[in-house]
Amino acid sequence: MLLIACKAPDQEAKQAGTVMGTVYAQTIYGTEEGIQSARDLQGKLQVLEQVVLSRKTETSELWKVNASFMQGNKKPYQITAQLAEYLQQLIQISADSDGALDITLGAAAQLWNFDEQAGENSGQELIPSAEQIREVMSHTGMDKLQMTKGEDGLWYLQIPEGMQLDLGAAGKGIACDIACDFLMDKEGITSAVVSVGGSILVYGSKPDGSPWMVAVAHPREKNKKLGVLKLQGTHYISTSGDYERYFMAGEKRYHHILDPGTGYPADSGLCSVTIVCDSGLLSDALSTACFVLGQEKGMALAEKYHAMILMVDDQGTLFMNDSMKACFQVTND
Numbered sequence: 001m002l003l004i005a006c007k008a009p010d011q012e013a014k015q016a017g018t019v020m021g022t023v024y025a026q027t028i029y030g031t032e033e034g035i036q037s038a039r040d041l042q043g044k045l046q047v048l049e050q051v052v053l054s055r056k057t058e059t060s061e062l063w064k065v066n067a068s069f070m071q072g073n074k075k076p077y078q079i080t081a082q083l084a085e086y087l088q089q090l091i092q093i094s095a096d097s098d099g100a101l102d103i104t105l106g107a108a109a110q111l112w113n114f115d116e117q118a119g120e121n122s123g124q125e126l127i128p129s130a131e132q133i134r135e136v137m138s139h140t141g142m143d144k145l146q147m148t149k150g151e152d153g154l155w156y157l158q159i160p161e162g163m164q165l166d167l168g169a170a171g172k173g174i175a176c177d178i179a180c181d182f183l184m185d186k187e188g189i190t191s192a193v194v195s196v197g198g199s200i201l202v203y204g205s206k207p208d209g210s211p212w213m214v215a216v217a218h219p220r221e222k223n224k225k226l227g228v229l230k231l232q233g234t235h236y237i238s239t240s241g242d243y244e245r246y247f248m249a250g251e252k253r254y255h256h257i258l259d260p261g262t263g264y265p266a267d268s269g270l271c272s273v274t275i276v277c278d279s280g281l282l283s284d285a286l287s288t289a290c291f292v293l294g295q296e297k298g299m300a301l302a303e304k305y306h307a308m309i310l311m312v313d314d315q316g317t318l319f320m321n322d323s324m325k326a327c328f329q330v331t332n333d
């Protein structure tokens, strides 16, 4: 008699919805029990937003920090080790990008309000006045943010009145990091894809061993892609572009990635930047920073962090480093 140890084939389960005000989707492969044990993933990411990261929800730690200094608090504010860890990494990336990544732009982001003005609707009236921009920008700057570890071992944060912190440039990537930790903790999950807006986690190896295929959107032609990333194993992918949250005033495009030097949308000649690396926070923060920096400095920053980078300029020209060239395939559909 022949006995064959037969492993049950992987099941696939899809789920979609909204996380962090953007499109969320997950596909999980594994045993039935494994998939069952991961059904709370989307809820877990919503908790991350509600409890830690949101700039707009009154329940979040970030909101409370901002509110405290807005109300005139002049003393260091105690924060959780979790928020401190994110901030430490972001402060470092900000320093390495010459301030192109700037998490103190909350009031400027609120003034432009791109979340509610996305689309083609033209309107000079949507542009804040130079005076308004000057006012909000007078309170920004990473040098005015102080984070220290007290003698009690706890983390403290201090910002000036009028400054608002905004982790929008990295929140979706952080969600992908949390998703990866969550999946690694579970038994019976072999692989997964989790996408939160422009940030994606591909986790493990696909059941049939084929590479993950991740499409990179064309920044100017809806429903068209620039090409496909072919990736094996676990990676984080983030794209920052000027084509999701924007408005047009005449011929000029106003989009949600701001130049910390001016308070106006970054005008570096790039339309889209995609980063692939082994951390969600890093991929998301770098894609934003490199967008602001432009082609040459953006390339150098990605190399410093050993990240793959793909940039598209306003002429439609693609720029990639060697590690990106090895896995990006241009397509014409």
Ligand code: ADP
Residues within 6 Å of the ligand: 100, 101, 102, 103, 105, 109, 166, 167, 168, 169, 170, 172, 197, 198, 199, 239, 240, 241, 244, 245, 256, 257, 258, 259, 260, 284, 287, 288, 292
């Ligand atoms: P998305 O949120 O669409 O994924 P990004 O990751 O590029 O896009 O982050 C853009 C968001 O980050 C903006 O909506 C704003 O809240 C904030 N932001 C804008 N400009 C900067 C900047 N230079 N540095 C850090 N955060 C920024």
Ligand code: MG
Residues within 6 Å of the ligand: 168, 169, 170, 238, 240, 283, 284, 285, 286, 287, 288
């Ligand atoms: Mg980003």
